[in-house]
Amino acid sequence: MTLASGSAAVHGAVVEVSEMRKSYGGRDVVDGISFAVEEGEIFGILGPNGAGKTTTVECVEGLRVPDGGRVRVAGLDPVADHDEVTRVLGAQLQESELQAKLTVREALELYSALYPHPLDWRPLAERLGLTGRLTTRFGRLSGGQKQRLFIALALIGNPRVVVLDELTTGLDPRARRDTWELIEDVRAGGVTVLLVTHFMEEAQRLCDRIALIDNGRVTALDTPRGLIARLARSTVISFTPSVPLDDEELSALPALASVERREGRITLGGTDETVNAVISLLARRRITAHQLRVSDATLDDAFLDLTGTP
Numbered sequence: 001m002t003l004a005s006g007s008a009a010v011h012g013a014v015v016e017v018s019e020m021r022k023s024y025g026g027r028d029v030v031d032g033i034s035f036a037v038e039e040g041e042i043f044g045i046l047g048p049n050g051a052g053k054t055t056t057v058e059c060v061e062g063l064r065v066p067d068g069g070r071v072r073v074a075g076l077d078p079v080a081d082h083d084e085v086t087r088v089l090g091a092q093l094q095e096s097e098l099q100a101k102l103t104v105r106e107a108l109e110l111y112s113a114l115y116p117h118p119l120d121w122r123p124l125a126e127r128l129g130l131t132g133r134l135t136t137r138f139g140r141l142s143g144g145q146k147q148r149l150f151i152a153l154a155l156i157g158n159p160r161v162v163v164l165d166e167l168t169t170g171l172d173p174r175a176r177r178d179t180w181e182l183i184e185d186v187r188a189g190g191v192t193v194l195l196v197t198h199f200m201e202e203a204q205r206l207c208d209r210i211a212l213i214d215n216g217r218v219t220a221l222d223t224p225r226g227l228i229a230r231l232a233r234s235t236v237i238s239f240t241p242s243v244p245l246d247d248e249e250l251s252a253l254p255a256l257a258s259v260e261r262r263e264g265r266i267t268l269g270g271t272d273e274t275v276n277a278v279i280s281l282l283a284r285r286r287i288t289a290h291q292l293r294v295s296d297a298t299l300d301d302a303f304l305d306l307t308g309t310p
């Protein structure tokens with residue numbers, strides 16, 4: 001999938017952002033961003049610090065007003081139709097939005113009462129490990145417990161779309177994995193998820209598609225696998241051949257991006273095509289490959305390759 005397909009209007013899109021702009025003090029921090037999120041999709045927004053991710057999702061939530069372009073959530077304008085949008089969209093709160101004296105139970109009950117068809121907060125609290133904290137005041141919760149409460153409050157209204165910015169920041173590894181499972185269940189129930197994250201493992205596991213944002217622009221929009229496949233070195237194969245292989249044989253390999261030799265060991269960067277050709281070459285020459293290892297590039301590699309260029 002190409003960048004252009006990210007800009008095109010997608011049938012069944014529940015969030016549509018088209019040529020959106022936002023500037024602060026004459027600086028364009030969102031510089032013509034377009035993407036469309038389909039119903040039931042987990043759509044990730046990734047990018048370096050300051051790339052414009054939070055500004056983008058806050059425009060989707062109607063918390064900031066874009067300077068240009070068009071934003072629609074379930075066909076509604078998040079600014080002009082703000083009240084209707086809050087009924088279909090759940091968002092993670094900012095810390096300042098909850099009073100320190102409110103208990104976890106009071107917050108859950110208060111937010112349930114705001115929505116026409118809320119979820120039962122008890123199983124949600126159980127799922128997020130908050131049951132033992134129901135009488136604790138918000139101001140006394142640890143960072144991770146606050147984060148879990150914010151996730152519960154984002155979901156409590158049974159929204160059609162949920163925006164999660166830094167979903168699992170501050171959570172311990174177990175809570176992070178539990179939260180991922182919860183988000184997968186939420187999506188299985190048909191909810192569309194817009195997820196801003198810095199965790200590549202999280203994005204790779206959860207997201208159906210990802211928009212990479214850099215300097216206020218979408219630099220790539222694809223599935224996690226598609227982003228990795230864009231790398232010239234999407235696969236690395238290394239082995240120690242039983243007889244030496246000369247440079248000429250190696251350089252004839254298709255899609256070869258790099259060759260490294262070290263103490264008889266050969267490491268080749270390329271694509272699946274390169275790996276297949278290496279294997280046929282070895283078979284043809286009846287060469288044994290000792291300690292043959294094949295590893296795929298990760299989303300981390302794609303992120304570094306596709307962002308951060310001046």
Ligand SMILES: Nc1ncnc2c1ncn2[C@@H]1O[C@H](COP(=O)(O)OP(=O)(O)OP(=O)(O)O)[C@@H](O)[C@H]1O
Nearest residue numbers: 024025029047048049050051052053054055056198
């Ligand atoms: N209210 C504001 N006034 C002025 N500048 C702002 C404001 N909000 C954000 N910015 C600037 O806009 C740019 C984009 O900020 P934004 O928070 O959207 O980035 P981000 O991609 O979410 O970053 P991070 O990964 O660090 O959270 C940053 O340079 C930031 O300093």
